[in-house]
Amino acid sequence: MRRALTRSAVASAFMRSFLIQGSWNYHTMLGSGFAFSMLPALKSLYGSEPDAMDAAVQRHLEHFNAHPYLAGVALGAALKLEAEGADPELVRRFKLAVRGPLGSLGDGLVWAAWLPGASVLALALYWMGLPGWWAAAVFLVVYNVGHIGLRFWGFRVGLSEGQLVGRRLERANLARWTERLKGGVALLVGLLVGALLAGDGGLAASGVLWTVLAACAFLAGLIIGHRAWRPAAVTVVAAITILAAVGALG
Amino acid sequence: MSIVLYRVDERLIHGQVVIGWGHQLRPDRYIVVDDELSASEWEQDLYRLGSGDVDVLFSTADEARDRLPEWQASKLRSILLTRETSTMRRLAEGRLMDGEHVNLGGLRHGPGRAEVLTYLHLNDDDVRDLEAMAAAGVDVTARDLPDAHKVSLETLSKSRWKSSS
Numbered sequence: 001m002r003r004a005l006t007r008s009a010v011a012s013a014f015m016r017s018f019l020i021q022g023s024w025n026y027h028t029m030l031g032s033g034f035a036f037s038m039l040p041a042l043k044s045l046y047g048s049e050p051d052a053m054d055a056a057v058q059r060h061l062e063h064f065n066a067h068p069y070l071a072g073v074a075l076g077a078a079l080k081l082e083a084e085g086a087d088p089e090l091v092r093r094f095k096l097a098v099r100g101p102l103g104s105l106g107d108g109l110v111w112a113a114w115l116p117g118a119s120v121l122a123l124a125l126y127w128m129g130l131p132g133w134w135a136a137a138v139f140l141v142v143y144n145v146g147h148i149g150l151r152f153w154g155f156r157v158g159l160s161e162g163q164l165v166g167r168r169l170e171r172a173n174l175a176r177w178t179e180r181l182k183g184g185v186a187l188l189v190g191l192l193v194g195a196l197l198a199g200d201g202g203l204a205a206s207g208v209l210w211t212v213l214a215a216c217a218f219l220a221g222l223i224i225g226h227r228a229w230r231p232a233a234v235t236v237v238a239a240i241t242i243l244a245a246v247g248a249l250g
Numbered sequence: 251m252s253i254v255l256y257r258v259d260e261r262l263i264h265g266q267v268v269i270g271w272g273h274q275l276r277p278d279r280y281i282v283v284d285d286e287l288s289a290s291e292w293e294q295d296l297y298r299l300g301s302g303d304v305d306v307l308f309s310t311a312d313e314a315r316d317r318l319p320e321w322q323a324s325k326l327r328s329i330l331l332t333r334e335t336s337t338m339r340r341l342a343e344g345r346l347m348d349g350e351h352v353n354l355g356g357l358r359h360g361p362g363r364a365e366v367l368t369y370l371h372l373n374d375d376d377v378r379d380l381e382a383m384a385a386a387g388v389d390v391t392a393r394d395l396p397d398a399h400k401v402s403l404e405t406l407s408k409s410r411w412k413s414s415s
Contacts, residue, residue: 063358093293100264101299107265166295175302 005083009041013079014155016040017072028063030071034078035060041079059088066099067106069150074098076158077165084162094163101166105174110150113181118143120188127192183235190239253281253322255329256347258338259355262331263300266355270395271329272304278326279305283314283337311340318346335372335379348387354380354406355394366410367401369394377407 020033038060046053066074074095081091122139126132161168254275259267263280280301287293288308298306309317314330318341321328332338338352356369363371370392372380380390384403392401 093290094296096260097293097296100261101296104265104268104300164292164295166292166299169299170295 005041005079006044009044010079010159012040013037013075014072017075017151017155020071021068028061029065031061031064034064034071034075037075038078042082045082055088056082059092064095064099066102067110069110069147070102070106070154072151072155073102073158073165073169076155077162080159080162090163098165101169105169108178109174113178113185114146115143117181117185118146120185120192124188124192127196186235190235193240195243252324252326253328253330253350255353256338256350257329257331257353257355258335258357259331260333260357260359262333263297263306266395267329267331268300268302274396275329276327277304277329279307279328281307281309281321281328281330283309283311283330283332283341285310311337314341315346335376339379339382342383342386342388345386351389351391352383354390354392364410366406367392370406372406372410377410
C-alpha cells in the first residue's frame, strides 16, 4: 500500500512551483520544472519502489506548458492523482487537456489585465503626486498580492479537485474577472491620458488641429480597433478625444 | 459552406486556434471530433475552458460522419478539430469532404513521428491518412497560423522522406 502525501511534500511542491520555469526549454517547456516540483511528493509516494519512482519522474518530465502562475492547478491535481494511485494514462491525459486552458486563462488574466492594471495604477498614483519609489513599491505589493494569491488559489483548487478541476475553474469564471479588470484598466488609462493632455503642457493651448487629429484617431480606433479589443480601445480613444476637445475649447 | 476550418491539431482548443484563427474566422462553435473525448466529461470540461464564449460540441467520428452534411449546410460557422490524422481521414472517406481544405496545425507526440515542420511531426500512418484524404478530394496543407506560410502536402511528403532516411 502506498503512503499518503505528507504535508511537507505538498508544501515543498508549492514552494518549488515558483521555479517551474527555471529550466524552460523549447523541447519540453515547463516539463522539467514540473517534475522538479513533484519530486519530494513522488519520493514520499514511491521512495521504496525504484522502478515506479523512475516511471513517475519520467511521466512528469514530459512536455508540459501552462501559464506559470496557473501551472499550480495542474501540479496540485497531479499530486492528488498520484497519491490516489491513478492510472498513469489518466494523469497523462489530464495534463494534455489542462495545459491549453491554463495557458490562455493565465495569459488573459495576468499578462493582459493584472500586470498592465497594477502598472497603470502605480502611474496614476505617481501622477497624483506620490513619490516615485512609493509608486514603485505600491506596484510591487499590489502586483504580487495578486500573483501569489493566484498561485496559492490555483494549487489548492487543483489539490482538492484532481482531474475534475475543470468544473471548479468554470465556476470561478476567470474569464469574466479578466474582462472586468480590462474594463477598469481601460477607464484608468483613458482618464490618465485625458488628464495629462488637458493639463499644463498638454493640449490646452494647442487649438483646433489637435482636436481634428484626435477625432481622426477615434475614427481609426472604431475601424481598426475591433480587430483587437474593441470596448477598451473605444473607451481609451473616446476619453482622449473628449478631453482634448474640452482642452481645445476651454 | 459553413465549416470554416478543418484542422488537425493535437492540442485542440488552445491559443493558436482561439486567438490566431478564431479572431479571423469568427466561429459560432468548435466541433471536436474524437471518440475518446466524447465519452469523457471531465476532459470536455477542461477543453471548454479554453474556448471563451464560443460553444464547443464533442462528437464521435461515426456521429460526425452522419452530421457532416448538416454542419456543412448550417448557418452556424464551425471550426472542426481532430487530434489525429486518422479521425480526419475517417470523415473524408466516401468523398464527404470533397473540395474542402484540411489544415494541419500541430502534431508533436506519437510513435515513429519525425519532424517535418517545427510544429508538425508525422509517421508513416499519418502520411497514408493524408494521402487518402487527398485522394478523396481534400486539399491538405500545413499552416499553424493564418498569417504563416502555407505548405503543400507534396512538400510535406518530400521533407518527411528526407528526415526519415
